[in-house]
Amino acid sequence: MANARKAANSDAAQPNLPFAFRKYTAEQLRQVLHKMYLIRRFEEGAEDAYTRGLIHGTMHLSIGQEASAMGICMPLTDQDQITSTHRGHGHCIAKGADVKRMFAEFFGKTTGYCKGRGGSMHIADVTKGNLGANGIVAGGIPIAVGAALAAKKLKTGNVAISFFGDGANNEGAFHEALNMAAVWKLPVIFVCENNGYGMSTSTERSTAVKNIADRASAYAMPGVIVDGNNFSEVAEAADAAVERARAGEGPTLIESKTYRYRGHSKSDRNRYRTKEEIEDWMANRDPIALFEAELKEFGIIDDAGIEAVREAVKKEIADGIEFAKESPSPEICDLENYVYTEVA
Amino acid sequence: MDVAVRELSYAQAIQEAMAIAMEQDERVFLMGEDIGVYGGAFQVTGDLVERFGSERVMDTPISELGGAGVAVGAALTGLRPIFEFQFSDFATLAMEQIVNQAAKMRFMLGGEVSVPVVMRFPAGSGTGAAAQHSQSLEAWLGHVPGLKVIQPATPHDVKGMLLAAVADPDPVMIFEHKLLYKMKGPVPEGHYTVPIGKADVRRQGRDLTIVATSIMVHKALEAAAALQAEGIDIEVIDLRTVRPMDKQTIIDSVKKTSRLLCVYEAVKTLGIGAEISAVVAESDAFDYLDAPIVRLGGAEVPIPYNPELEKATVPQVPDIIAAARDLAKGKR
Ligand SMILES: Cc1ncc(C[n+]2csc(CCOP(=O)(O)OP(=O)(O)O)c2C)c(N)n1
Numbered sequence: 001m002a003n004a005r006k007a008a009n010s011d012a013a014q015p016n017l018p019f020a021f022r023k024y025t026a027e028q029l030r031q032v033l034h035k036m037y038l039i040r041r042f043e044e045g046a047e048d049a050y051t052r053g054l055i056h057g058t059m060h061l062s063i064g065q066e067a068s069a070m071g072i073c074m075p076l077t078d079q080d081q082i083t084s085t086h087r088g089h090g091h092c093i094a095k096g097a098d099v100k101r102m103f104a105e106f107f108g109k110t111t112g113y114c115k116g117r118g119g120s121m122h123i124a125d126v127t128k129g130n131l132g133a134n135g136i137v138a139g140g141i142p143i144a145v146g147a148a149l150a151a152k153k154l155k156t157g158n159v160a161i162s163f164f165g166d167g168a169n170n171e172g173a174f175h176e177a178l179n180m181a182a183v184w185k186l187p188v189i190f191v192c193e194n195n196g197y198g199m200s201t202s203t204e205r206s207t208a209v210k211n212i213a214d215r216a217s218a219y220a221m222p223g224v225i226v227d228g229n230n231f232s233e234v235a236e237a238a239d240a241a242v243e244r245a246r247a248g249e250g251p252t253l254i255e256s257k258t259y260r261y262r263g264h265s266k267s268d269r270n271r272y273r274t275k276e277e278i279e280d281w282m283a284n285r286d287p288i289a290l291f292e293a294e295l296k297e298f299g300i301i302d303d304a305g306i307e308a309v310r311e312a313v314k315k316e317i318a319d320g321i322e323f324a325k326e327s328p329s330p331e332i333c334d335l336e337n338y339v340y341t342e343v344a
Numbered sequence: 345m346d347v348a349v350r351e352l353s354y355a356q357a358i359q360e361a362m363a364i365a366m367e368q369d370e371r372v373f374l375m376g377e378d379i380g381v382y383g384g385a386f387q388v389t390g391d392l393v394e395r396f397g398s399e400r401v402m403d404t405p406i407s408e409l410g411g412a413g414v415a416v417g418a419a420l421t422g423l424r425p426i427f428e429f430q431f432s433d434f435a436t437l438a439m440e441q442i443v444n445q446a447a448k449m450r451f452m453l454g455g456e457v458s459v460p461v462v463m464r465f466p467a468g469s470g471t472g473a474a475a476q477h478s479q480s481l482e483a484w485l486g487h488v489p490g491l492k493v494i495q496p497a498t499p500h501d502v503k504g505m506l507l508a509a510v511a512d513p514d515p516v517m518i519f520e521h522k523l524l525y526k527m528k529g530p531v532p533e534g535h536y537t538v539p540i541g542k543a544d545v546r547r548q549g550r551d552l553t554i555v556a557t558s559i560m561v562h563k564a565l566e567a568a569a570a571l572q573a574e575g576i577d578i579e580v581i582d583l584r585t586v587r588p589m590d591k592q593t594i595i596d597s598v599k600k601t602s603r604l605l606c607v608y609e610a611v612k613t614l615g616i617g618a619e620i621s622a623v624v625a626e627s628d629a630f631d632y633l634d635a636p637i638v639r640l641g642g643a644e645v646p647i648p649y650n651p652e653l654e655k656a657t658v659p660q661v662p663d664i665i666a667a668a669r670d671l672a673k674g675k676r
């Protein structure tokens with residue numbers, strides 16, 4: 001499958017290498033590790049700032065789901081567009097956002113991506129193709145189909161990705177959007193990050209089919225299941241889906257099976273799952289630990305290299321928080337800005 | 345340069361506006377249920393598909409929520425969709441995308457994006473279509489910052505306002521009364537716009553101001569003509585835009601006439617009439633009032649099927665005459 005492409009690391013030498021290790025350079029792979037850490041530390045930093053009362057509202061953390069965001073965004077360009085969810089910090093960083101401006105947004109500052117009007121739940125970076133997180137479950141799915149329609153009509157060659165959770169697959173918008181994308185053969189990829197629960201409700205209790213990918217057959221598109229905690233596996237599925245979309249062959253539904261370590265939001269008491277379940281995922285299937293082990297196994301990085309990545313990320317996070325703290329707050333007199341487009 | 349003016353129906357005027365918009369701008373396209381070869385439930389798109397092809401006159405599945413969302417996404421990313429709802433009542437299925445997404449996207453993202461989508465809503469009663477196909481929901485959407493909501497009353501205005509809507513960078517919702525579709529009126533050829541946010545004084549008068557919307561403008565004009573014989577001189581304002589509302593035109597008129605009657609088809613309570621009344625009550629026009637403000641709106645019921653009941657549900661010309669006559673008492 002990958003032999004048509006120019007492999008970064010020779011196939012011939014190590015034919016059993018996982019996809020990502022054949023496809024991407026050592027430098028790119030180290031960058032992936034860097035970004036996975038950046039996502040995790042960003043969310044830990046945000047959580048800490050929230051606990052200390054520096055950030056208000058609520059937030060939905062994707063800690064444990066980093067490989068999914070990174071793997072899906074790997075084949076995308078800045079022109080490819082994504083729509084994201086309430087659990088969207090990882091998508092935002094994976095798509096190229098600057099954590100400084102993300103922290104600033106969380107702190108409600110004018111230097112934030114949404115000038116302090118959006119916060120965590122609407123975090124976006126339009127210049128990098130992130131059309132925004134969404135407070136409405138499944139709200140971004142039809143919008144991504146619209147972006148794909150625009151890409152097709154304007155012949156940009158771009159693809160659109162819609163991230164959503166397992167809970168969203170039971171909304172009408174999901175079904176309407178998949179149907180239209182298939183009928184019109186649009187360059188869109190539906191990425192269901194199945195972390196097992198929509199708030200407290202498990203997929204077994206909410207969803208009539210065993211796998212969300214099974215829904216794809218109802219809309220005549222490929223339904224692919226991947227281990228969402230395995231970066232290479234996610235990247236491989238994304239790569240194939242993006243290639244298919246760019247070739248004009250239509251949409252794909254990818255189900256990325258993963259797990260969130262934290263509660264649904266800041267109000268969660270974790271009454272619907274066991275401590276053992278959480279600890280098992282953390283100890284045995286952590287996406288960053290798994291990726292690090294692979295990187296070491298294939299000689300891409302050593303312990304000193306990993307330590308350097310962690311240090312660099314730590315500094316980026318500290319700088320980001322500092323930037324956010326020192327940024328100005330919006331003026332009350334500007335309250336009514338951005339409701340309508342200002343005409344020059 | 346003389347522009348030819350012909351008689352066109354309201355539906356033809358919309359169709360002409362959409363054709364001009366598509367001719368002038370490659371990004372403009374139409375989406376909706378059965379708008380292609382069928383021509384739309386009210387034949388508004390008619391044969392446009394023959395001229396522009398099915399890529400630009402796109403039939404959607406029966407998916408109001410998803411379809412509206414696709415239009416929002418396309419508008420967000422460089423296109424200029426005009427989305428037709430088959431009936432305005434079906435806005436209820438798409439409220440999520442209209443209210444939570446289209447209206448708020450620009451604000452939530454701190455001004456980084458615009459959503460230049462136009463949505464068209466065939467609205468109103470009088471066709472015997474009963475409770476789920478006859479509503480007037482413009483005040484629902486008029487309540488939402490981020491949206492612009494218009495109700496053109498004439499073929500001339502609907503063409504000009506639709507073209508203004510297509511050029512507008514923000515989401516514009518057009519409520520088209522279904523009984524207006526066949527109404528004819530003078531329409532200039534070619535491209536012109538009628539501004540969103542400006543009311544129009546359709547008839548000058550000294551004794552009483554009627555602020556009316558959509559089809560009620562015509563009924564109010566009929567009532568005004570009838571009352572002229574009794575020596576009552578009525579000013580009729582066509583509101584044209586629900587949001588943003590042209591407060592000044594209302595205030596100026598009431599200062600002149602000292603009496604206000606609001607006439608609209610939607611359910612009376614918590615509706616546009618309340619807002620118009622408040623505009624006057626909160627302004628210096630309040631001091632000019634010589635009588636309490638009167639609202640004539642729809643009855644507090646779903647639209648019934650029976651034609652006599654249906655008529656009784658919304659203001660008719662005799663109701664307007666009676667209300668205006670009462671209100672003008674003592675004024676002559
Ligand atoms: C339309 C809608 N219904 C309900 C909610 C409240 N809500 C927010 S997130 C959520 C759970 C979503 O679960 P899932 O799609 O699996 O995403 P996850 O939180 O697991 O990432 C719910 C019920 C909402 N925001 N929008």
Ligand SMILES: [Mg+2]
Nearest residue numbers: 165166197198
């Ligand atoms: Mg979930």
